[in-house]
Amino acid sequence: PLEPVFTTRDQGKTVFDLPESFYTDRYRNNSEEVANRFSQNVQTRIPLRELTSVPNLDFAAKLGRKHQFSLFNSLHREIASQLVKLYLDAPNLQQFVSLAAYTKDRLNPVLFQYSYAVAVAHRPDTREVPIPNISQVFPSNFIEPSAFQDARQEASVVEKNGNRAPITIPDNYTASDREDEQRLAYFREDIGVNSHHWHWHLVYPASGPATVVNKDRRGELFYYMHHQILARYNVERFCNNLKRVLPLNNLREEIIEGYFPKILSSVNNRTYPARISNQLLRDVDRPDGSIEISDVERWRDRVLAAIDQGFVEDTKGTRIPLDEKRGIDILGNLVEAAPSLSVNMQYYGNLHNQGHNIISFAHDPDARHLEDFGVMGDVTTAMRDPIFYRWHGFIDNVFNKHKALLPVYTNDELSFNGINVTYVEAKIGAGPARPNTLLTYWQRSTANLAAGLDFGPVEDDTIGANFRHLQNAPWTYTFNVTNSGARRTATCRIFICPKTDERNQPLRLEEQRLMAIEMDKFTAELMPGENTVRRESTQSSVAIPFERSFRAVGVNYQPTAADELARFRFCGCGWPQHLLLPKGKPEGMLFDLFVMFSDYANEAVAQPTNTPNDACSTAYSFCGLKDKLYPDARTMGFPFDRRLPNDNLTDFVGAFSNMAKTDLTIRFNDKLVG
Ligand code: CUO
Numbered sequence: 001p002l003e004p005v006f007t008t009r010d011q012g013k014t015v016f017d018l019p020e021s022f023y024t025d026r027y028r029n030n031s032e033e034v035a036n037r038f039s040q041n042v043q044t045r046i047p048l049r050e051l052t053s054v055p056n057l058d059f060a061a062k063l064g065r066k067h068q069f070s071l072f073n074s075l076h077r078e079i080a081s082q083l084v085k086l087y088l089d090a091p092n093l094q095q096f097v098s099l100a101a102y103t104k105d106r107l108n109p110v111l112f113q114y115s116y117a118v119a120v121a122h123r124p125d126t127r128e129v130p131i132p133n134i135s136q137v138f139p140s141n142f143i144e145p146s147a148f149q150d151a152r153q154e155a156s157v158v159e160k161n162g163n164r165a166p167i168t169i170p171d172n173y174t175a176s177d178r179e180d181e182q183r184l185a186y187f188r189e190d191i192g193v194n195s196h197h198w199h200w201h202l203v204y205p206a207s208g209p210a211t212v213v214n215k216d217r218r219g220e221l222f223y224y225m226h227h228q229i230l231a232r233y234n235v236e237r238f239c240n241n242l243k244r245v246l247p248l249n250n251l252r253e254e255i256i257e258g259y260f261p262k263i264l265s266s267v268n269n270r271t272y273p274a275r276i277s278n279q280l281l282r283d284v285d286r287p288d289g290s291i292e293i294s295d296v297e298r299w300r301d302r303v304l305a306a307i308d309q310g311f312v313e314d315t316k317g318t319r320i321p322l323d324e325k326r327g328i329d330i331l332g333n334l335v336e337a338a339p340s341l342s343v344n345m346q347y348y349g350n351l352h353n354q355g356h357n358i359i360s361f362a363h364d365p366d367a368r369h370l371e372d373f374g375v376m377g378d379v380t381t382a383m384r385d386p387i388f389y390r391w392h393g394f395i396d397n398v399f400n401k402h403k404a405l406l407p408v409y410t411n412d413e414l415s416f417n418g419i420n421v422t423y424v425e426a427k428i429g430a431g432p433a434r435p436n437t438l439l440t441y442w443q444r445s446t447a448n449l450a451a452g453l454d455f456g457p458v459e460d461d462t463i464g465a466n467f468r469h470l471q472n473a474p475w476t477y478t479f480n481v482t483n484s485g486a487r488r489t490a491t492c493r494i495f496i497c498p499k500t501d502e503r504n505q506p507l508r509l510e511e512q513r514l515m516a517i518e519m520d521k522f523t524a525e526l527m528p529g530e531n532t533v534r535r536e537s538t539q540s541s542v543a544i545p546f547e548r549s550f551r552a553v554g555v556n557y558q559p560t561a562a563d564e565l566a567r568f569r570f571c572g573c574g575w576p577q578h579l580l581l582p583k584g585k586p587e588g589m590l591f592d593l594f595v596m597f598s599d600y601a602n603e604a605v606a607q608p609t610n611t612p613n614d615a616c617s618t619a620y621s622f623c624g625l626k627d628k629l630y631p632d633a634r635t636m637g638f639p640f641d642r643r644l645p646n647d648n649l650t651d652f653v654g655a656f657s658n659m660a661k662t663d664l665t666i667r668f669n670d671k672l673v674g
Contacts, residue, residue, distance in 0.1 A: 118208065196574060197229075238584060246393070247397050284357060296349070296354050421597060427478070440666075475535055477537070492521070543619060544567075544573075594659070596639060605632065607625075
């Protein structure tokens with residue numbers, strides 16, 4: 001039976017916030033020490049109810065407490081799926097909390113954290129419970145470990161109620177400038193980028209009970225969210241004079257890019273294994289799974305053949321067409337693969353996940369050195385490694401091949417009669433800034449990582465980590481639209497497209513459309529006559545603000561009511577606002593700013609009734625809406641997801657009055673702010 005042992009220092013606390021090794025039986029003998037340590041200044045005590053039945057956790061025994069947990073590993077995913085089911089089946093909130101407390105320290109901590117977070121995100125009675133950012137729970141997966149040393153020192157010399165100086169995470173610590181790929185480290189190793197990716201996979205798990213897995217247009221969103229990451233990464237490469245990502249088409253070729261992560265595993269305190277330059281991939285044969293490269297190649301060929309034929313076959317041999325609407329959704333679930341949603345897992349296999357696994361074990365494929373997987377083995381860390389973008393570049397090409405075989409968009413699909421966009425502008429602030437010149441710069445910010453760092457009692461729960469990230473100056477879009485008909489509702493779709501590649505060669509529309517970056521999407525009411533539509537960059541449907549990615553702190557941090565509210569509404573899925581804009585160049589880099597007003601009457605989605613609006617669901621372009629249908633009936637990425645009737649963007653925009661574009665300059669200012 002569980003006793004009411006755990007206490008909290010403020011009401012916002014959840015099981016996430018409590019340090020490891022707090023509940024287990026062995027601490028019972030030590031209860032005085034524990035009580036002394038954790039009951040200081042207690043404001044709230046949360047009684048734990050006795051569990052009606054103590055769960056059998058044998059199913060999780062194969063994943064030891066000190067082993068790395070991977071969502072790409074079928075065995076681990078199956079264990080997580082059972083654990084999620086256990087949490088979802090808890091009959092009420094008290095039983096759920098007791099179950100979480102009972103299981104927390106009996107399971108692999110990363111497995112626990114993931115499954116508990118999935119349950120919190122999906123139980124109706126926990127919809128208001130905040131899921132803290134993964135970087136706060138497992139900070140070692142995000143920051144350079146020598147910074148922890150500083151934090152420990154700080155903790156040992158400063159009084160518990162004294163002000164602790166934030167620890168500083170060095171810039172550019174993974175490689176020197178001999179390595180060209182290092183120019184993109186600020187993007188790949190960004191805390192917001194990695195926590196977004198973790199959160200996305202938390203909201204869209206590949207395995208688990210149907211209520212958790214089977215979500216509206218899930219496969220399509222897997223394609224689209226990762227496609228947009230690739231578009232952004234390629235454009236970011238141009239900004240840094242690097243050529244586009246070379247998709248990893250050939251698993252038998254040496255991987256040129258090495259990667260030395262220098263971050264610590266959260267379960268065993270070892271550094272993540274590195275991959276040397278020019279590493280050859282090999283078949284994986286390890287205790288918790290084997291993969292042959294030839295399996296992956298066979299699945300790849302079958303998927304590509306299905307795309308060429310225009311249909312997939314389910315387990316009974318029934319042909320399912322890969323049509324314009326559903327094709328991409330079917331392919332997304334089949335390529336990833338989500339076992340219960342793939343039309344035929346036996347035949348089309350587990351292409352994307354096993355690619356992650358083979359790459360992540362390149363350094364020790366048969367476990368002879370007892371090394372765990374590298375960063376590619378885990379959604380929390382995968383985006384740090386340059387190979388992530390080569391593997392996902394290949395996966396994206398598979399999807400793009402399907403899209404390229406679909407008919408060219410017709411005039412009917414693209415036009416909006418009576419709507420004429422006459423002016424496009426993006427301008428910083430309200431002052432006299434030059435229109436269509438946007439600004440990026442380096443900024444230093446401090447986030448609170450206290451939840452995952454246990455260096456002794458801290459009065460205000462603050463251990464700040466200070467780090468550098470790209471930032472942009474907020475801007476406002478202004479569009480003038482003439483409506484020659486009756487009042488209409490439009491969807492306003494804003495993209496930026498790179499104009500030239502890394503050698504300053506102009507890009508064709510067919511290349512531009514694959515690198516078009518979605519900036520925002522929203523509905524606008526168009527009255528008869530002239531309309532001015534304004535939109536702030538901070539309202540973007542792809543991004544979430546900094547405060548949602550991190551619990552921001554100052555040196556003298558005292559949480560305000562507004563902070564607590566922001567924390568309470570916390571939900572971390574969404575591209576970080578500070579990377580909404582590509583870096584550009586110091587001398588300025590030219591882009592096309594594109595806008596399209598399309599007819600909302602063709603695009604509106606009737607949502608199920610009785611689903612409350614979720615205050616967090618603001619990055620719906622990438623993350624959808626909680627418990628609802630994806631809010632745009634067009635395929636994701638419209639109109640750039642399919643081939644277009646013109647050769648270049650100027651002709652395309654010229655042919656449709658409901659579209660417009662302008663040249664946009666993005667200037668990067670190399671001075672550090674903050
Ligand atoms: Cu998100 Cu490969 O799917 O990392």
